[in-house]
Amino acid sequence: MENRAVDFYLGANTATGFVSLFDQLYDDSADSAVIIKGGSGTGKSTLMKKIAAAAENENRGLVERIHCSSDPDSLDAVIFRDGKCCIADGTAPHITDPKWPGAVDSIINLGDHWDAAVLKKSKSKIVELVKRKKKIYEEVYRYLDAATDAYREIRVICEQFVRYDKMNDDISRHADADFRPTGRKGSEKRRVLYSVTPQGYVGFDSTLSALASEITVVKDDYCLGDIYMNKLRARLLADGYDIYVCTNTLSCDNGVDAILVPGVERAYVTSTFLREYRGGSTETLDLKKYLPAAEIKSFKARLSFNRKLAAEMVDQAVSKLTEIRELHGMLEHIYIGAMNFDEVTKLSDKVINSFSFAY
Numbered sequence: 001m002e003n004r005a006v007d008f009y010l011g012a013n014t015a016t017g018f019v020s021l022f023d024q025l026y027d028d029s030a031d032s033a034v035i036i037k038g039g040s041g042t043g044k045s046t047l048m049k050k051i052a053a054a055a056e057n058e059n060r061g062l063v064e065r066i067h068c069s070s071d072p073d074s075l076d077a078v079i080f081r082d083g084k085c086c087i088a089d090g091t092a093p094h095i096t097d098p099k100w101p102g103a104v105d106s107i108i109n110l111g112d113h114w115d116a117a118v119l120k121k122s123k124s125k126i127v128e129l130v131k132r133k134k135k136i137y138e139e140v141y142r143y144l145d146a147a148t149d150a151y152r153e154i155r156v157i158c159e160q161f162v163r164y165d166k167m168n169d170d171i172s173r174h175a176d177a178d179f180r181p182t183g184r185k186g187s188e189k190r191r192v193l194y195s196v197t198p199q200g201y202v203g204f205d206s207t208l209s210a211l212a213s214e215i216t217v218v219k220d221d222y223c224l225g226d227i228y229m230n231k232l233r234a235r236l237l238a239d240g241y242d243i244y245v246c247t248n249t250l251s252c253d254n255g256v257d258a259i260l261v262p263g264v265e266r267a268y269v270t271s272t273f274l275r276e277y278r279g280g281s282t283e284t285l286d287l288k289k290y291l292p293a294a295e296i297k298s299f300k301a302r303l304s305f306n307r308k309l310a311a312e313m314v315d316q317a318v319s320k321l322t323e324i325r326e327l328h329g330m331l332e333h334i335y336i337g338a339m340n341f342d343e344v345t346k347l348s349d350k351v352i353n354s355f356s357f358a359y
Contacts, residue, residue, distance in 0.1 A: 005056050005063040006211060007204035009192035010077060011094050012069045012249035013321070015148035017141055018093040019249065024190050025077060025096070026086050030104050034351060035090035035097070038110030041332030042339055044089045045074040047348045051087050054357045055080035062262075069195040071325055072202065085355060108351060110344060118338035129331045133324050140320045144196065144250070147313035150306040151250055151274075155223035157299050163290045167228060170285075175235045178266065182240030188233070193246035193258045194275055198321040201250075201314055205269075205279035211244075211260050212267035217277055219286040222296075222303075225270035228287060229256035232268060236261060250274065250314075273307050274314060 011020040036044045055063045061082035068074040077088035090096035098105035194203030248255030258269040271277035
């Protein structure tokens with residue numbers, strides 16, 4: 001298989017708190033899973049970036065870089081060799097422990113290489129920073145709760161008018177043309193492609209073009225994308241396709257904002273008033289075609305109000321996440337000053353060598 005590297009999240013800040021999909025990291029078919037423990041600034045992301053680079057260079061299948069939704073420039077995990085291997089940050093808020101210790105999983109603790117005496121001198125500052133982060137996260141979740149309520153209100157208004165017969169016919173016709181039943185059982189991997197982060201409501205359009213040569217953009221200004229995408233998901237699984245299903249973390253209702261079908265290089269992605277898809281595409285489907293214009297027009301003011309409210313609440317959440325990132329940087333600075341990075345480098349090299357990368 002041609003080596004490809006793609007980017008996802010496996011967790012996100014939502015209206016209900018942090019939602020983790022780290023149970024999707026690996027299953028019992030995996031050969032090796034390394035779980036990293038350690039505090040902020042101890043070198044977890046740096047090690048994973050080295051693993052990602054080595055995995056990309058060895059050209060042995062798909063590499064998934066899993067980013068941190070609270071800091072997209074950092075990695076939370078790397079899945080490589082087509083899912084047979086992974087390495088992950090096993091600390092909060094996505095605590096991960098071994099499933100099959102020794103047989104598949106192993107733990108490395110970067111905390112073995114910090115000077116606890118130095119950290120104890122900074123105890124009051126560490127405690128203060130952690131408490132401040134927690135308090136601001138609670139504000140983030142309240143803003144996202146308000147955004148999700150506005151999003152749902154738009155959907156409640158519009159879904160009563162949806163022409164489901166027309167939508168179902170279009171999905172069937174589309175699937176009949178592009179997907180032949182395989183005679184096998186389909187499977188899905190859950191990922192997050194877009195998330196509210198300190199950088200905005202952003203994600204990885206490039207992942208779609210890396211895995212698909214044909215991309216359908218589902219334009220969704222009426223919060224109906226979850227309905228359309230879940231119907232499409234059900235059809236693809238019934239026809240026996242292996243798919244990536246990307247969770248819509250704003251809707252919190254089993255929402256889906258992207259589906260990728262790598263086996264046939266097809267992808268579907270929503271583009272909304274909150275998050276516009278800016279990548280390449282082969283076709284666009286506007287979901288307003290399933291709504292009667294006259295009925296929707298009578299709700300124009302309410303729809304406009306809720307769109308503005310959702311957008312403002314997301315902006316406020318982004319602002320608060322930026323504050324958290326600054327506090328996290330202060331926390332990292334304390335831990336960096338207590339680390340023996342010569343020993344961390346030796347341990348990192350040992351971990352990298354354990355995967356026997358071949359170039």
